[in-house]
Amino acid sequence: MRTFRLALALCLFSLNLLLASCASTGGPVSLQEVREFADASAKLGGYAELSRRYRDTYEREQPYLPASADKLARENDAKRRAVYEDFVSVQKAVVLYMQTLSLLAGDTRYDLTERIDDLGNGLKANAESGLQQRHIAAYTGLTRLLTRVIASGYQNRSVETMVRDGDADVQVLLEAMISLTRLYYKTNENEKKTILGIFDVELPLTKGSNERMLVTLAKVHYLNKASEYKLIDRRYDLALQGLTKVALGHQKLRENLHKLTQEDVKRMLGNYGRDLRMIRDGLAAE
Structure with a gap:
């Protein structure tokens, strides 16, 4: 009986040591802030919507264009549509990376294999859009990392190695x-000047016009368009804030890979996650 008690005591002691060791090496609970930061980064929003708005510029400005400007506007429309998929693919790669990082920092597993197919066949350099060879190389490198990690079922991967390899x-x-x-913001500014500029020129010329109803409708339309652009300008600001915050947060994550369980690092990552959620809420409310 004494031997059994001694063996039981040793077993419980060993179990306590094992649990303490798991806690000290950063189990799923201790990496909660990493997971929340990655989740907030993946769900930030704004960029995809603004990409579509950039693509559809011609549809909005066409009714206001003089015939002499339509040919150039159509050419620009074709160029924007040609690069749209590449612009969206950049975001898809970053989002999938953040989703994968969140899974590695958590205690659940989901199959992200199908998401690999969404990444497309690669990017193309485009001098007008600003995509360069180093962006293409980064996209290729990140998609290879994601394909390798996801296809292997996340085996032999940790938050540390994922961040180190992907940062x-x-x-x-x-x-x-x-x-x-x-670039989207600059294009939107040009669109705003084109559309609102017509009203700025034409409305002063309507003074004394007998077409009172028509003039009133024009003024209302002008005010609606001006309000729309004001809201869109705010979305550009929020999107840029969010993307900058994601970049800074991931940089800090990389710099503190060996201190992820320390309270000051957890607090810092928690603050980045909180800020990103606030920005996302702001984008949703606009």
Whole structure:
């Protein structure tokens, strides 16, 4: 009986040591802040919507264009549509990376294999859009990493190795997304000047016009368009804030890979996740 008690005590002692060891090496619970940051980064939003808005610029401005400007506008429309899929693919790669990172930091597993097919066949360099060879190389490197990790069922992978292997490519792609969002903003500014500029020129000429109803409708339309552009400008600001926050958060994650269970690091990552959720809520409310 004494021998049995001694063996039981040793077994319980060993179990306590094992549990303590798991907790100290960063189990799923201790990496909660990493998971929340990755989730918030993947769900940020804004970029995809602004990409579509960039693609559809001609549809909005065409009714206001003079015939002499339509040919050039159509050419620009074709160029935007030609690069749209590449612009969206950049985001898809970053989102899938963040989703994978979240899974590695958590205690659940989902099959992301089908998401690999969404990434497409690669990017093309485009001088006008700003996509360069280093962006293409980063996209290729990140998609290879994701394919390898997801296809293997996440075996022999940890948050540390995932971040270490992926950080450089993630940073380059986030830089590309920030640059493209600025391109979207610049294009939107040109569209705004084109459309609102017509009213700025024409409305003063309607003073004394007998077409009172027509003039009133024009003024209402102008105010509606001006409000629309004001809201869109706010979305560009929020999207840029969010993408910058994701890049900074991942950089801090990379710099503190060996200290992820320390309270100050967990607090810092928690703050990044909180900020991203606030930005996402702001985008949803606009």
